[in-house]
Each structure stands twice: as C-alpha cells, then as structure tokens.
Amino acid sequence: KDRLKDYLETPALLNQFNADAIQFGEIDLQKPDSLSRQFLAEVRLLDKVDGIEFGFASTGAVRSVMRLENQSFAFAVADASTQFVKVYYAIDKGGGRIQRIRPYDNRKYDARQRPWYQKAIAAGKLSWTKPFPKFSNKKQKPIQISLVQPVYAKGSGQVLGVLAVQFLQANISKFLQTLKVGKSGQTFIVNRSGELIATSTNQPLFKANGAEILPIAAIDSQNVLIQATAQQVQAQYKAFSQIPDDTLLQFKFQNTLQLAQVAHYNNTFGLDWRVITV
Numbered sequence: 001k002d003r004l005k006d007y008l009e010t011p012a013l014l015n016q017f018n019a020d021a022i023q024f025g026e027i028d029l030q031k032p033d034s035l036s037r038q039f040l041a042e043v044r045l046l047d048k049v050d051g052i053e054f055g056f057a058s059t060g061a062v063r064s065v066m067r068l069e070n071q072s073f074a075f076a077v078a079d080a081s082t083q084f085v086k087v088y089y090a091i092d093k094g095g096g097r098i099q100r101i102r103p104y105d106n107r108k109y110d111a112r113q114r115p116w117y118q119k120a121i122a123a124g125k126l127s128w129t130k131p132f133p134k135f136s137n138k139k140q141k142p143i144q145i146s147l148v149q150p151v152y153a154k155g156s157g158q159v160l161g162v163l164a165v166q167f168l169q170a171n172i173s174k175f176l177q178t179l180k181v182g183k184s185g186q187t188f189i190v191n192r193s194g195e196l197i198a199t200s201t202n203q204p205l206f207k208a209n210g211a212e213i214l215p216i217a218a219i220d221s222q223n224v225l226i227q228a229t230a231q232q233v234q235a236q237y238k239a240f241s242q243i244p245d246d247t248l249l250q251f252k253f254q255n256t257l258q259l260a261q262v263a264h265y266n267n268t269f270g271l272d273w274r275v276i277t278v
Helices: 002-023 030-044 117-122 170-176 224-237
Strands: 051-056 062-067 073-078 086-090 097-101 142-152 159-168 186-190 196-199 206-210 212-215 249-251 257-267 273-276
Touching: 002 030, 002 051, 002 142, 002 159, 002 170, 030 051, 030 062, 030 073, 117 142, 117 159, 170 186, 170 196, 186 224, 224 249, 224 257
Parallel strands: none
Antiparallel strands: 051 062, 051 159, 062 073, 073 086, 086 097, 142 159, 186 196, 186 273, 206 212, 249 257, 257 273
C-alpha cells in the first residue's frame, strides 16, 4: 500500500504544481513550446509517469510529452500548425525537436472530446479517469488511466484547459510482478465492482466487445487462483465493496489451504481499490 501511494499520488503534486504555474503566469499558454519543455523536464525526472499533457479549452489543441517504449521521449502536438492532426516529434538531449515521427493517422484530434478532458471538466477538481484506450491506430490499443485537473484563470474562473498525467495501466501490473509473495503467492487489485485493475500475473485485464474495451471481472479471470479467490469473496461477502479492511480469507483450492488478505487502497482523488494478496 505504501508503494502504491508513492506510485499513484506523486502525480497529484505534479498536476497541482503545473496548474499553479499556469495560473500565476509562470508558464505562458501563449507560448506553448515553454509548456512542452516544462513537461519534458518533469517526465525525465519521474520514471513512474508515462506522459503529461495539456488540452486547451479555446481550441481543443494539445501539447504533451510522452515516454516511448524504448524510454526515449517525444513531443506530441495537435493545433493549427498540424491541421489538428496529432503529430509526434523525436527529442534530442537538449529538449529540441530533431525529427517528425509519422503520425498514427490523419484523424483530427480535439482534446475536448477525449475521455480524460471530459472527466476533468465534469468533476471540476483533481480526479482519476476510468481506464480508456490511448489515441492510436494500433489494433491492440494500450490502456491508460490519467490523473486530470481543470485549470482556471485566476480571478475570472474561466476554464483555460485540462492537465493530465498519464499512466499505462499495465505498468501497475509490472510493479506487482516485482513483489515476492512466498513461493507461489499472487497479488491482484480490483475496484469496488470486482473488476481487475492489475495483477502479478500476465493475464489480460480487458476484453474486446466490437470497438468497445471492457474490463474483466476477477471472477472471470483466466488465472484459476484469482478466479477461486473471487468466488470465495462472493460466497462470503457478495461483493468486494463489502469486505472490511485487512480481512483474512481462508479457503481450499486444489486441495491446499489458501490465505488471502484483502486491504483497502483509497485516496482523496477518487480511487477505491482492494489489494488482495493470496
């Protein structure tokens, strides 16, 4: 739980820092290149962050920095200069653009239509999005969650845009896979509804339903131990949301006694998860 707190709550400070810098004029939105350079410095420092972006309320333009799979970085721009197609640029060590990376496709990009932007505006405060697919033309779109925050003009309260710190949800599973739990133990995280957020296994967390991507419930997991644990929860408590914090479950699985500890993980930014160690 301590590691999760560090992993998931540090970005809240980052978002607030950037929002304050914009409000007090330390970052000039009329000079979006300065915004990109600020984001690049921050992503380089924080290895838990996959990207930072700002969506402009006036135009739907976006400026962002993302961490690529090879751990290099890229700027992303969608504005009048790119005809609102999201274009990516490789970055040199000094933070300058060195070449244009071919865009995913020629679809128009409007930040105001993206789930992360709409979540922030609806909430009116710092909050986490639900998992959603990245803007990509890949058949298997990476799933991400974002910590989002609307930014308001000082004094008038006018919405200037939305800040977002991005995570690939798979990275939470990668973190769990580094934990050693006895000889054969497993760890997984679910939300209040019992849908998988992350696991220490390589089992999928989502399934496709046409163009829609749906989370997989723990009780429907391909991992038989996770499935058996979820069945035990359902038998004793009906739902994961009803389990008291630090509950210890005991049950038989494949003729062996299993112990499962359920701990609550929640915070002021809207996360309400259950961390289960079996």
